Amino acid sequence: MLEFNSVTKVFKSDFFKKPVVAVNDLSFKVDAGSIVGFLGANGAGKTTSLKMAMDFTRATSGEVHFEGLGQTKNEIFKNIGFLPERPYFYPHLSGRAFCHYMGKLVDMKKVDIEKQISYWAPKLRIDFALDREIKTYSKGMLQRIGFLTALLHDPKLIILDEPLSGVDPIGRKELKDIIVEINKLGKTVFFSSHIVSDVEEICDKVIFLKDGKLVYQGRVDDIINKNLKPVTRIRYTLNNETLVSKVENDNKTAKLKELIESNADIISIEQDKPTLENIFYNVGS
Helix, strand or coil, X not given: CEEXXXXXXXXXXXXXXXXXXXXXXXXXXXXXXXXEEEECCCCCCHHHHHHHHCCCCCCCEEEEEECCCCCCHHHXXXXXXXXXXXXXXXXXXXXXXXXXXXXXXXXXXXXXHHHHHHHHHHHCCCHXXXXXXXXXXXXXXXXXXHHHHHHCCCCCEEEEECCCCCCCHHHHHHHHHHHHHHHHCCCEEEEEECCHHHHHHHCCEEEEEECCEEEEEEEHHHHHHHCCCCEEEEEEEECCEEEEEEEEHHHXXXXXXXXXXXXXXXXXXXXXXXXXHHHHHHHCX
8 A cells, every 4th residue: 555665865954964864775565454563763764754655755766656545646645644743733723623624625525524523533532622722732632633633534544653652641542442443444554653562562564664774574473473582481489579580491490490499489480572662672773
């Protein structure tokens, strides 16, 4: 559905300064019907990549290609819902008026806009504030109304730049549930994040970016299993103190025997499984 083919973006800010390569020969693919997480540290090139996907800035070289969204540029972008990292909201408009304004930009009828608001606003828990001025909204409420406008025109592809940033844990859980729900409705979701655990929880695939270059793309389970080390974690109490030991699987039996002979009480024995966050820093190093 979305494909980057050898995309490079170079910024030239000053004649006397060295050009900055923000994205370097980047190739990846977001398949239809998937939830794909876009990971990388600040400055890795995620936002620049998303801006190129949205045609807000042009690639220096390479190509961004869409499939199944239409033939013309206008058709394609009518089938994309986008939420930037720092969206601008008209502060003196109500949430409802802002939704109508955004809907009219893609030629939606008033009745269809209201239908979508009635469906999504309660799910996003923003229905109670729709008739309040946006200037009274908190950060989390702004994120929710922005999310609503991204879904308003029933797009096939939803692109979100740090949609969970600045949202409290409960809000993050609710927004993640919405992402899963829209995916079950047949939508493709591509979102960037620096909260690795959130990506691990809901994504089918993940793309790692470092210094503008692709480090990894593939299934979340595959990268975790690939980096799974044969280590066992043994939790036990000894002398009224709770302790944890990590041992290679070959030494597990000997370690357990040692603990039992020391009168330790074994609480649990489990395979030590790395998190995507652990792997992210190892792969990116």
